[in-house]
Amino acid sequence: MNILFAGSPKSASRILKYLVGVDDTNIKGVLTKPDKRGKRGNELLHCEVAKVANGHNLKLLKPISLNDKGFRDDVASLDIDFLIVAAYGKLLPEWLLRLPKIMPVNVHFSLLPLYRGASPIQSSLINGDDQTGVSFMQMTSGLDEGPIILSKSMKINKDDNKVLLEERLTDLAIENILKVLVSLKEGLMNPIEQDHSQASYCNKILKAESLTDFKDSATNIINKFKAYFEWPGLSFIFKENRIKIHEISIVNEKSSGAAGSFNRIDSSGIYFNTCDYIIVITYLQFPNKNIISSLDAFNSYQSFFE
8 A cells, every 4th residue: 555644743753653664555755844943053853754754764745835836746656545644734735635546544633523623632631521532534625524434432531631642542543544544445444424513623722822820710720731731831920920830730629719819838839729629739840940849849939929
């Protein structure tokens, strides 16, 4: 099976790495986003998919525009059976979706039609969902609107954050992707139209969303912390300082002050009132400082918080 693979982040790179090792697959090319300039030294930074492609000497394509003639001619010469897309980050043009002989397949980390769009994992965590999953979808020109080839569900664990849940969803995708491709090749799977009336959408996460308000409920704050664990993180403003939270939990104690107000600080943590239960921050980071524990915060910043 000849494959053109499109993706960018670590989860996509793990799927690509798996496919490279499968005897029945031949990765004819890898499509990923252009390199970025680093903040220090102005060096070029390669995304995770590009690193895997380079490590296996795969043909690597990093077009700025997907409609560039040179890129179109290059891709058209590849003779592919499947286009496999996993978090590439751009909508693909019709001509590219028509290119594979068998099908363009998208690997999406939600149970479609739920959470179409750029942040399905974060959305499931923010909303406190009990389960999520992986959908293998026949790609169309609409945003995650294509017929479903196969869906596999997964329970969301209490301790899951964006990083942990994404790793488990990637495992689930890897466990099923070869079965999907072989079944499609042999004509054993017929994609089923989504129930578009049940669709929901999620947008790309912005750095500005990392700021939290302790006037919210304790559960909502914790869910946001889990969703933004990797990026952009969760921060709060205290005495005009933006402080990043690295570990936080709910205390089995109802708030005893105004929602959003400071409650207390001791060696076990920094406590804030929410609109319902108290939360405690046990690891934090002041601007341009290292991450510190609650004990270090108590010893060095007690007077700041009180």
